[in-house]
Amino acid sequence: MHPVVKLVAQRLALGALLLLAASALIFGLTEVLPGDAAQAILGQSATPESLANLREEMGLNRPALTRYVEWLGGIFTGDLGNALTNKLPIADQVSSRMSNTLFLAFWAAIISVPLALILGLIAVRYQNRWPDKIISGITLASISLPEFMIAYLLIFFFAVQLFWAPSFASINDSMSLLEQLHAISLPVAVLTLVVLAHMMRMTRAAILNVMQSAYIETAELKGLNAFSVIRKHAFPNAIAPIVNVVMINLAYLVVGVVVVEVVFAYPGMGQYLVDAVVKRDVPVVLACGVIFAAVYIILNIVADVVSILANPRLRHPK
């Protein structure tokens, strides 16, 4: 078997194992928290008898392992259970929420990833000169500010003062794509500013590291101009570290957008999770937790696989 196939298969198997472990951890954590679904439904003033009855009815008295296996089986068949608060199937709600979150993440990624790479390349080209310093300074400032702060600043200037974009990013299916994009322009801008610095700085560092190599000198002595040297010879060798950081940031765009979604009242996964926590809706919290874990693990596997494929020694063995 080709070694790359073997390595990729290994990564996938490991990812599946990791996801299983994560689901057990999430389930275990909600288990050890004080109170359970029955307590949450009946509230603090419930009598012990009514609690016991409800637990019996909901099957909460059975051993944790049995319930875990049942819950896990449900996930495999696409059944995430029902929410406590409105008794509706979680899967239906998650799918619309998730598509909103992915919509936001997609556009933030489309803008931030190429921008980060280009800015990183420019920073390397003009290393320690003013373009590098300006890029580094601005991206560092944007990552240092808390994201809600950036969000409110953008709202103040672009929504309140200039009326360019709405401060509430509510979208629905009846809107055209352009209207939807207009609605989410501010949250996308915030997310871009938040993830840009990390990716740009890693791009810069990874390429600068490669720029020390002897083959960069070879390229310079062939008469290539500085940008060609970076693009053709340095970048292909810096892909692995860059992809890893890009994937971590993409995962953040899906998983870490809680604050941004709340500030802009955007109907995504983050807000859904916050609502569920506030209402102690344990099955929803569980479902969100597993989905977030899956996103993280899948994106990191992608990063691993790309790193493997980017390595010519693995791709073309002797």
Next chain:
Amino acid sequence: MTKPLLQVRGLKIGATVYPPGEKPHDIEIVHGVDFDVEAGKVLGLIGESGAGKSTIGLAAMAYGRGGVELTGGTVHVNGRDVLQSSVRDVRRLRGAEVTYVSQSAAASFNPAKQIMEQVIEAAVLQGKFNKTDAEQRARDLFAKLGLPDPDNIGNRYPHQVSGGQLQRCMTALALCPEPDLVVFDEPTTALDVTTQIDVLKAIKDAIRDTGVAALYITHDLAVVAQVSDHIMVLRMGEMVEYGTTDAIINHPQEDYTKALVSVRSIEHEEKQPTEPVLRVENITARYKGTNFDVLHNVSVDLSPGQTLAVVGESGSGKSTLARVITGLLPPRDGTITFAGRTLTPDQPSRSLEDLRELQMIYQMADTAMNPRQTVGTIIGRPLEFYFGLKGDEKQKRIQELLDEIELGSGFQDRYPAELSGGQKQRVCIARALAAKPKLIICDEVTSALDPLVADGILKLLLNLQKIEDVAYLFITHDLATVRAIADSIAVMYQGKVQRYGTKSEVLTPPFDDYTDLLLSSVPEMKLGWLEDVIANRKMESAGN
């Protein structure tokens, strides 16, 4: 008279240095050098490290490596002063009129791209050829340089070909754009001798057939004597001597050149074997996670106070043997007897006595010392560890050791970064001696040093052997070193001992094929040696 292809006048080159504990300041590393290279001629630049040879070579491409700056003088290529040219014109010069072959092709090829793409890149970029013609030319060059499967080797990635092949690919890369001048910067230094001779021949033939001029930079006079028309000897950024190859090799004028030309000046009388201090018997070893043995049934003896040279090419298993003896790699089979005791296979289970009596010196003195410790601390550590010496006693012993390695007490408070390469290696020798060992394993200890410095280290080692009665297991690929210091020799090839015995036995014909190849591949300081060797080999293979 027409102007020479390359004319260098009063070239001065400076650099910013960052010495530890001092403010960065500018120094001059080349102090006004003049020379010409005529079209189609080869000029050898020779000198030790720090002589400025590579820096001067790169100046012909208006390139300063790292923080190096070309501060004065003129460099005319085809009549244009490239130091005054615009960035654009300099880019048109590089890769078109002047090209470069570096010491390490393995590092100079981009690992992410196929060889062909890199070989033709400059030729296509500079508009010398279109892609199809450039590829055809590259394939012709691959064939001319004796590469296997010249039609397809370009489709491979750099890691898929051997070091010697890659060095030839690099030469093809430099010749592909039909340049007027090629700068060869130690192109064969990183290769094994048996590979070097083929690459050297390939380069020489390619230079002759294409009529290109060359600057051939090396520290090895015997190598440069084979390829160049003229030689310039450099030392510390200044020219020492310039002349035809014949004049420099056969009638050197300056003392420094004479020292370079004279083969090693070491006198060493071969000792006869006695009851061995180290006995290696039938050692077979492999590395974890691999399924082939790197050592097969290796047996050698080493007598007290004598030197066993283990010689072979890279990959022959000589360093692995050292790892087995020190216990870093437990063997699969075989025993090691040291000072009458059988050594346990793995290092952690060995007694303090075993550890003390078996010391090691490494190739890279730089990385073998803690840069944040002073020389005194470095040498003092084994004194504390093995003998529990403290205070005045320790100081006194450190003094003695520093005297023995001819450095003197002033060095005690210095840091490794303040020492030259030779001085660092001396400190490592003192550290090994501090343990009063019976055996020191010397792993390529002079390979990273300039010839004259290496000579000094070898003399020191032999001298210390007389005083301390210590045995050396001397691992090296350099046969000249072996001739200079060995009492017995083991020639290793592909993990086996190919030939073993006292020095005179091993170096006296009849030879086995491999030893013959190895011995005849060592460059000799005489004109026409390369052609003689190649002709001999052709005759032999024809006779067979």
